[in-house]
Amino acid sequence: MAHQHEHDHDHHDHDHSDLFHSHAPAGKMKQAFFLAMIILAAELVFGILSHSLALLADAWHMATDVLAIGLAWFALHISKKSADKTMTFGYERAGILAAALNGLTLIGITIWILYSAIERIINPVDVGGWGMFAGAGIGLVVNLIIIFVLNGDEDNLNVKAALLHVIGDVGASAGVIIAGIIIHFTGWYIIDPIISLIIAVIIAFSAWNICKQSFRILMESKPKNVEIDQVIQTMKKQDAVADLHDLHVWSITSGKNALACHLVLKEDVPFSEHQQILRTIEHDLAHIGIGHVTIQIEDHNHPHEEDTFCAMKDDGDAHAH
DSSP, rough: OESSSSSOOSSSSSSOOHHHOOOOOOOHHHHHHHHHHHHHHHHHHHHHHHOOHHHHHHHHHHHHHHHHHHHHHHHHHTTTTTSSSSSSTTTTTTHHHHHHHHHHHHHHHHHHHHHHHHHHSOOOOOOOOHHHHHHHHHHHHHHHHHHHHTTOOOTTTHHHHHHHHHHHHHHHHHHHHHHHHHHHHHTTHHHHHHHHHHHHHHHHHHHHHHHHHHHHHHHTOOOOOOHHHHHHHHHTTTTTEEEEEEEEEEEEEEEEEEEEEEEETTTOOOGHHHHHHHHHHHHHHTTTEEEEEEEEEETSSSSSSSSSSSOSSSSSSSSSO
């Protein structure tokens, strides 16, 4: 059996370092967290003073930004803990759990904004355009700084979740600024809940994307950037390989893909060549995005399933061997 961790290569045309080591420095998340707190405070204060639902909606969105970045910061810290007898893969999935929680939080915020916006369309409220402009202006500038701080680490799903929060808030802040200008010069207060509905749509798209990707990883589905047919072809192109079965390809966490399978070698392959065959396959798999490889070698006479994918049994037997 071969077991390979983080199989990297120093080739000019294939740089896998970002793929397998995509965690943003915790220091970046710390800076982003405190910057987001500044925006949250500013938008809450000016939202209350101006009676702007759009700005308060953006503040609630910013609160989820703070939560997202805070959880990402925590997840990046805890994911560094070493594997042990209980957590044999380590704590890598802390970030995915945080991302899933962020997505669910966004869904709750979207429902609140939609309800409040519809209520204000029916019963308009006087809104101070100056407060909207000031609060959203602060949010826009500081959010752009946060994006600059987090830029370059989007391969990590948890960081991507936090970044999506912030990018969505930039658009929301721009919308609130425009609404504030319109209200200041025209007194058209209904623009406030209309902008709130647009913000809700932005948040909903972010929530769906984060929840979908988190669900795929937690369900150990095929990584998005890996094609199963290509994986099979990569292993079978070795002359010594007769067949493979019990194939599993999944993500331990965002950017860290793993593979496990049983590899059937041809009858005339000597034992002395097994390790070289494994090293070649590991090398090739690393170049298609799989860096954690576990392969069990079997000879041609070993009983095995005809199916490529493992058929789990309900009678307590792990395999039908």
